[in-house]
Amino acid sequence: MKFLIWLLVLAAAAVALSLAAHNPGYVLLVYAPYRIHLSLTLFALMLIGLFVLSFLSAQLLIHALNLPDKVRRFRTERAEEKKRGVFLDALTAFLEGRYSTAEKAATQAMGLGETSDVLPVIAARAAHAHREVERRDAFLAAINDDSAMKLAAQAQFALDEQQPQAALLALQALREIGSKHHAGVLNLELKAQQMLGNWDAVLECLTNLEQRHALDVTRLSQLRQHAWQEKLRAHAHDAGQLLATWKAIPEELRHRANIALAAAQTFSAQGNAHLAWQIIIHALETQWDSDLAACLGDHVSNDAAKRTEQAEQLLKAHPDDAGLLLALGKLSLHQQLWAKSHDYLNASLRVKPSRAAHYALGQLAEQQGNSDEALTQYRRAAERRSTNRAR
Incomplete structure (x- = not known):
């Protein structure tokens, strides 16, 4: 199709030239004393050529004048x-953990005139990874104090150096x-x-993170x-505050074995063995945990017989359950029921050997x-403890 179009254009041009060639004009x-006769066709062609030459010369001059700017x-x-x-290169090396390369590339980029705050932050974090504190601080000093990247880096560095107060100051500036x-x-x-032990603030942070789905549910x-x-x-050491804290714990968390155990141990240390027992029982009724059941034998008082009867109902x-058998062995030991304690403790060992059962047998003996x-039982308890540590 294109060939046909060009053929038609060439044919039209040939016809136009043929007509122009036979033009009688x-x-x-006249430039005295000279007179020049030209055919009209030649004169038109010369004008066209002159126009094209002038246009090309003008374009060449413009390009020559613009050449320095283009360079x-x-x-x-x-x-x-x-x-x-x-x-x-600096960013890639940093993300790949090649901190020395990242620092060198970031320094090179800054030397080439790159003004982004990302580069000194990368260099500072890379230097921090190699514990080059002076270089790290020098890189940070090159950044404006109101830079979020700088403040976040300072907070992270302070945490890595176990300086939570300094980290909180940087985070306060970030909030501002x-x-x-x-x-x-x-x-x-x-x-x-967490480092400071501000557990109310920790719980508040966890609530905010939960709202943003920023943490794994299990974590x-x-x-x-x-x-x-x-x-x-x-x-x-504060019975009133302890009780208030226990009541403030959400109901679904009170029955978790680790929380119930912590509460029971703390209340028992204050002399409130009855409440400690009740906390463990309620937690076990919600979700059974053998390790928690074993702690029933640690919170004894004058009503040991009643508690033994309650534990035997659970049995x-x-x-x-090795933990419950261990607890019954300890309760029987407290009541000086030697044979019964011996049977329960050995039964616990048959189900699952434990240091606590051997130690209780040592106390019984x-x-x-x-x-x-x-001495034999105490030695076995010590060996069991050493084995657990090795694992």
């Missing part, structure tokens, strides 16, 4: 391209510039508050339980005056 140019733009673009390349609700900032604050639950455990232990539903057996 002419042009007379400058070319050099600028080459420099920008080189800076971007080095910038990407509008970064309060960022998940990354909340995670940094969470770590700082969130573990951290929340740990915070409540530590709050209980923090009030070990009907869990006849082969010691109270019966059998020092050789006591």
Whole structure:
């Protein structure tokens, strides 16, 4: 199709030239004493040629005048391209964990004139990874104090150096510039508050992170339980605060084995063995835990017989539970029911060997005056403890 179009154009041009060649008109140019006769067709062709030559000369002159600007733009673009390349090299090396390379590339990019705050932050974090504190601080000093990247880096560095108060100061500055609700900032604050033991603040951070779905559900639950455990232990010497803290724990968390155990141990240490017993029983009724059941034997009082009877009722539903058998052995030992205690403790060992059962058997033998057996059981308890540590 294109061939046909060009053929038609050439044919039309040939016809036009043929007609122009037979044109009888002419042009007379007079410049005394000279006279020049030209055919009209030749004169038209000369005018067209002159126009084309003038146009090309003008374009060439314009290009020549613009050449310095084009050279400058070319050099600028080459420099920008080189800076971007080095910038990407620094970022790639940092993300890959090649911190020495990242620091060198970031320094090179800054030397080439790159002004982004990302580069000194990368260099500072890379230097921090190699514990080059002076270089790290020098890189940070090159950044404006109101830079969120700088403040976040300072908070992270302070946490790595076990300086939670300094981290909180940096995080406070971050909040002042509008970064309060960022998940990354909340995670940094969470770590700082954990180091300081500010468990109310830890729980608040966890609530904020949960609202933003910024933590795994399992991890969130573990951290929340740990915070409540530590709050209980923090009030070990204040009965009123301890009770208030226990009541403030959400109902679904009170039945968790680790929280129930922490609460029972703390209340028992204050002399409230009855409440400690009730906490463990309620937790076991909600969800059975053998390790928690074993703690029933640690919270004894004057009503040991009644508690033994209650524990034996639980044994009907869990006849082969090593923890419950251990607890019954300890309760029987407290009541000086030697034979019964011996049977329960050995039954617990048959189900699952434990240091606590061997230690209780040692106490039983010691109270019966059998020092050789006591030493044997204590030695087995120590060996069991050493084995557990090795694992």
